[in-house]
Amino acid sequence: MLDLPYFDDLFEAFRYGDLKCEGMWGANVHFGYWQNPTMATGSLADIIAAGKRMNEFHYRRLYLKPGARILDVGCGFGGAISQINDHFTGLDLVGLNIDSRQIKRAEKRVQGNKGNKVSFVEGNACQMPFADRSFDHLIAIECAFHFESRLEFFKEAKRILRPGGKCVVSDFILPKLGRPIAHKFLNQAWWFRRWGVFHPTSLNDYRDMIRTSGFSSVHYEDITNETIPHYDVMTNLMTQEKLYPVTRKESLWASIVLNVQKKMHLLKYFLFESTMGL
Numbered sequence: 001m002l003d004l005p006y007f008d009d010l011f012e013a014f015r016y017g018d019l020k021c022e023g024m025w026g027a028n029v030h031f032g033y034w035q036n037p038t039m040a041t042g043s044l045a046d047i048i049a050a051g052k053r054m055n056e057f058h059y060r061r062l063y064l065k066p067g068a069r070i071l072d073v074g075c076g077f078g079g080a081i082s083q084i085n086d087h088f089t090g091l092d093l094v095g096l097n098i099d100s101r102q103i104k105r106a107e108k109r110v111q112g113n114k115g116n117k118v119s120f121v122e123g124n125a126c127q128m129p130f131a132d133r134s135f136d137h138l139i140a141i142e143c144a145f146h147f148e149s150r151l152e153f154f155k156e157a158k159r160i161l162r163p164g165g166k167c168v169v170s171d172f173i174l175p176k177l178g179r180p181i182a183h184k185f186l187n188q189a190w191w192f193r194r195w196g197v198f199h200p201t202s203l204n205d206y207r208d209m210i211r212t213s214g215f216s217s218v219h220y221e222d223i224t225n226e227t228i229p230h231y232d233v234m235t236n237l238m239t240q241e242k243l244y245p246v247t248r249k250e251s252l253w254a255s256i257v258l259n260v261q262k263k264m265h266l267l268k269y270f271l272f273e274s275t276m277g278l
């Protein structure tokens with residue numbers, strides 16, 4: 001199984017009963033989205049709302065009409081699926097994750113309502129256990145940096161989507177200028193070990209991979225600025241509020257280093273929206 005030490009920490013915190021940690025990462029394990037970053041308040045409620053906005057920023061690009069079958073790749077604890085389930089009707093929602101512990105937690109948290117069907121499946125994003133042309137659209141929120149090959153993932157996405165389907169992915173991008181420094185901090189530094197494997201990539205690699213895998217159009221957006229408040233909130237919660245597992249030295253350092261890297265634009269956050277030809 002993929003080594004995901006930060007998920008080990010989260011499960012330990014949930015067992016310990018850390019409600020703040022559960023509030024912050026119990027549904028969404030990704031960065032928040034602030035349309036106006038100067039409005040971020042730094043509270044736990046603000047970061048939870050920003051996490052939901054990030055989900056919406058992905059799924060609002062899809063045609064979520066009744067009858068559609070939607071896949072969330074690397075679905076974590078089912079936060080995005082749960083939100084779609086609450087706001088739309090008549091959908092078949094499927095979450096895919098390589099980690100069976102996350103699948104179990106997602107199954108407990110999210111059941112289909114309003115005529116939606118919800119299921120969670122254990123499997124690898126680079127070898128998806130689904131038939132050709134079996135989904136209308138897919139999202140993959142902040143998980144592709146873990147995949148052993150993003151190209152294989154996009155090829156699989158192309159295979160399982162129906163004509164006209166959309167694939168909406170958010171991911172970390174290393175700009176050319178800062179790549180050697182950022183790569184060193186992200187992959188080799190001791191404080192990053194708890195964040196698991198991080199495969200670096202560039203914007204050019206991304207555009208090439210999406211086109212090579214056969215999608216007919218690619219639209220992308222740099223949303224680094226809209227995620228920046230997350231770093232201060234996360235670091236403050238770790239230091240002042242003493243979230244249980246993440247007060248470990250490594251995780252705190254990782255969040256500080258990430259914060260600096262993002263503010264210096266050595267690490268960027270992009271959303272890619274690719275469409276299948278008809």
Ligand SMILES: C[S@@+](CC[C@H](N)C(=O)[O-])C[C@H]1O[C@@H](n2cnc3c(N)ncnc32)[C@H](O)[C@@H]1O
Pocket residue numbers: 002004027028029030073074075076077078079096097098099102123124125126140141142143146147148
């Ligand atoms: C940062 S978390 C994001 C989780 C979820 N998308 C969210 O936003 O809450 C990264 C996720 O990718 C999943 N993951 C990593 N490699 C994977 C793979 N090869 N196939 C499927 N899921 C994978 C992890 O288990 C984890 O749930």
